[in-house]
């Protein structure tokens with residue numbers, strides 16, 4: 001059996017999305033900017049995709065949604081253009097973000113620091129999130145932007161975006177959220193939450209790779225990152241990627257229709273998997289309170305089992321998962337998000353992320369429980385260093401929001 005449990009990295013394109021895209025490769029292929037019928041033929045489909053996207057996130061008519069090549073572009077765009085508009089050409093000099101943002105935010109912030117911008121990287125609490133009062137404490141009259149993700153890609157932990165948005169609104173500071181791991185997975189309604197900019201990515205919710213979008217509240221100004229043919233009302237130049245735009249709209253519509261039911265079904269499978277692993281194996285820990293996690297995500301640590309070794313065993317069993325750590329030359333790096341939450345170095349080397357989707361079946365969950373348990377036992381049996389240490393109440397694991 002092949003089991004794909006790396007849906008926070010990317011997802012399968014829903015067959016209905018793929019079907020919707022096909023005509024726009026070879027039948028309706030004109031450039032939407034052309035004045036002839038080959039071009040204008042695609043306009044209704046683009047309008048439909050825009051409408052599907054507005055509806056899915058609760059955007060209003062005054063807001064803009066601009067399609068981008070990916071969420072990395074959307075994140076870069078907001079950070080770099082706020083820098084140009086409000087720091088280079090304004091009187092601000094400060095950006096607030098967190099230690100555990102996606103590299104597309106963190107690396108852009110590092111780039112901006114090199115240009116002289118002051119960046120505050122807020123530490124996360126033992127649940128892997130930042131509270132609104134912490135954000136408030138770090139906003140100054142020089143702060144141009146707060147950029148905080150809606151949900152974390154490693155842990156699935158959901159940040160209090162409504163409260164943080166309210167703090168930013170009261171302080172008159174622009175608020176960007178990286179919504180990549182939230183949109184299509186949990187309810188996102190921008191009528192109810194104050195967000196100025198939100199990045200999204202279609203391949204995280206069963207749409208195609210290579211298409212994302214930036215939501216912009218109240219059509220407020222933001223210098224373009226890409227200059228050229230003035231597509232998307234001059235906000236983002238480049239010939240519109242019609243098949244992918246159609247795919248993104250369709251994928252969002254599918255993900256957000258009957259969302260409660262879809263979320264409950266995924267959550268039930270995720271909880272069963274998590275309970276089985278925690279119940280069967282000694283000395284394993286999951287990160288973050290699951291009532292505040294995206295319903296598809298488990299980040300599990302297995303004392304004494306190096307993440308890469310575990311991935312290898314899972315891969316041999318045809319199960320795709322992820323560690324969140326990277327192999328840097330000869331060095332095996334710890335999971336940086338787990339370290340930020342307060343896990344000890346050894347535990348942070350053992351994190352395995354299992355991320356389900358609406359296509360994950362009960363049979364697959366059963367198979368993973370069996371193979372995962374088997375792999376842990378095998379790897380511990382050959383580990384020279386592993387000795388069972390019974391977790392103590394209030395010990396390091398409990399203290400850092402890691403549950404057993």
Ligand SMILES: Cc1ncc(COP(=O)(O)O)c(C=O)c1O
Pocket residue numbers: 008009069070071072073102104149151152153178180181200201202211212
């Ligand atoms: C939280 C988060 N932000 C941004 C991205 C980047 O998305 P894209 O692949 O569309 O550039 C990812 C993808 O892994 C992500 O998980």
